[in-house]
Amino acid sequence: MAIEYRHMFVVWSTFIITCFLIANKKQPPISPIPLMMNHGERIVLGGKVLESISFVNRESENQLRNVSRCYRQVQIWRGRNIPDAPQTNECPGLNCGIRLLKDTSYETMKHSDAIVFYHTSPINWEELQKRRRIHQAWIFFSIEPPPLTKKSVVPPLELDRIYNFTMSYRPSSSIHSPYGIYTPKSHIKGFKANRNWAKEKTGLVAWASSRCIGRGLHLQTWRRREFVETLGKHVSIDVYGNCGNKTCERHSDKCGSILGSHKFYLALENSECRDYITEKFWVNALRYNSVPIVYGPPREDYERVAPPNSFIHLQDFNNFSELVDYINLLDSTDTLYNTYFKWREKGSIRFEGEGKVLRPPFYCKMVNTLLENGNFSAEPKVERQHPSIHDFWTKSCIEPSGFPHDF
Template sequence: MAGYIGPRPKLLIRVPVDLSEIIYQHKSSSMKTTLLFIDKLHFNKKRSILVILLCTTALTVWKYDLINDTTHPVVLFVRRQANNFQYYAGKSSIYFNVKVKYDFVAFKKKPGWHFVVFPCHYICRQYSADVTVRFTTNASDIIGADAVFFTTGPMELEEWEALHRYRSPGQVWIFTTQEPAAIIPDFLPPKVYRYNTYNWSFTFHSTSDIHGAYGWYTPHDKPRSNTRGMNWYQIKPKFACWISSRHCEGLVWDRTKFVKDLNKFIPIDMYGVCGNATISRNRDIAKGVLKKYKFHVSLENSCCSEYLSEKVWNALQTWESVPIVLGGTKEEYDKYMPPHSYIHADDYKSMEELANYILVVGRNESLYNSYFDWRNIGTVQQQSFNDRFPVFQQGACKVVDKFEQHKRSPIRKSFDRYGPHWFGICYRCGEHSWIQDYNFWGERLLYSKTWEDNRTLYWML
């Protein structure tokens, strides 16, 4: 396993079981971590207080000793049997029960979030793991890393060859994305490396080795009454809206045209780059505006199995409205979303029939409110970036969890991006012909009715 990568030197202090003496050893500046191990397996109340006092005193001594050396930040790792917790003293942190270190590398394209500052240092308490996540565009930097994350960005054959040349024995390569296969052809290895590139996948799909779903629905143990006393119909004076951030021209199907055609039958305010309405960039102000709508048009950028993105979960949880959906199959929406909480476009034989039903619901108070009855029997939870991307703590700890699981079982040898667990999960939108008419049929995509579940997308290579 690769060593810890970071700027911190090692400071080792061991406190014996009887707490009668302290051995202070200041390692050379070439060491990479600052550690305090309190090796005590059984604590009573008095000794616990003594340990905390000792930690505080030691921390003060170290700060004084290193006050003129900014390259020596102090981090304390204290081991205590069956009890993991974190203790803060000033700007330093005391983490209990740290045993193992992981070094992860994000390769090629830096994530676009301005708040990601590399290298990232995390503690995964369940396994007492110290994790570093680095970013690089240099293939040789992956040497010695435990895992390499591939996010997005085109790759040339020479880059693949260099990566395989520098790959360390036992190193795990993880394909990572929250977008569907139909619009993310990046990081597709040349066919010569098809079966020996990726070990694991970290995506939204449940077949992934590491699952990062956008959200889920959880039923209550017992039904609850409408304790909020909410009349949803009365507090939502506006009818419907659509929010778009990109892909106006469409990659797999023309959802912009779909919305504009639907707008011929029902009123839809179109926000974002694909519409003409504007909204504040202030999150709270925007939320206040969007919560006034009865319906949110929540169309996915492509139709792929289990691809229920933030659009539907925002509609349910953040804006508390009724989403009009198209993306996954009706069966998948029924499986993952609350019962009677959405309107699926493919349930209707024409655009006009869909629009007429939306109008009926939007004009009938009791019928509209029935789309919120699920809130008495369950709740929805939307996952954040932290959970869905391995450069953040929760995501990185999911990867650690996978490593720890595979100490007891073999690591899967290959994740095949060409195969049914990736390209095979996407299909053309719609069972009804009126929806299929919005699909693109260019040279880039070819749909087949002959493989697997007859809903498979082949990428033309």
């Protein structure tokens, strides 16, 4: 019995001593983790390439939290020529955030990963080319049509493909920045299927515009005001803004309610350019529940992005007589008028516009595009063909004939 106790004492003593030695064994100090983010995708820890932070062990993960993450500096070529204060934002889902600056400083340009050339930017192409960093991405950006784009922003033909990417209202842009978005849904909360939209209206047709002349910033590529004046001889039109005698505080909900009290809204663009569909359609009409009577781009461009059967296109008619007859028909037939709101049972709209596009969260889309194309690497993943800015932009306006262009 004594032998058994002596044996158990030896075993436990050995176990306790071993645990003590292990616990007090001198460990080599943890060296700082060398961190490198390549393309905004890979992480290198201690020489080992990791495809995602999720594969880092808990100890490494804790150390990662103490290491400053990467930020990609994006300069919007707009405003003063002295360095601007940066806005730093995280980009959810990306390994890199964004440091955004708005100026025309060459000092800022020297440290920027990408330059966004705004549609009114002053540009000296010779000077810019001298200072461009290797693999620095150049992006053309405009939410205005070609006639309202400053000529210097479009490079001469010999530099036609100098931009890496395009960002505009056109769906074919490298980075799409639309005025509005329609999203189909299976169920719309609170929608009343039997609502009589016509019953709520007190006016017939509304139009709001501040651009009434065809010069400078108020350039128009067709006789829009003359068209409205001619139509007004046949149907009642309330005109708000600089072009009329009624007042309406622009961009206010009160003004929207006033416009929405009309059955129809003249969502007439100032330029006849492909895909140019602005807040006139998305906000002044659809958001405030008027049926938009549209003109600018051709019908197929509206059909590509608009809710189904939500608008009336002027090119569906041959003359004023046909248009006026149809307006009067809808005005006198509630069931037919209400068909233009059936889309609300199946989807919703969201307005984007310049106010959202020029904020850092939207530019995270650009950071993502640049990361995907390897623009932050000495060896880009894809040797892609730069877009022809003349084909994409300058040639995007059309010269239609017939109604309503000719009247």
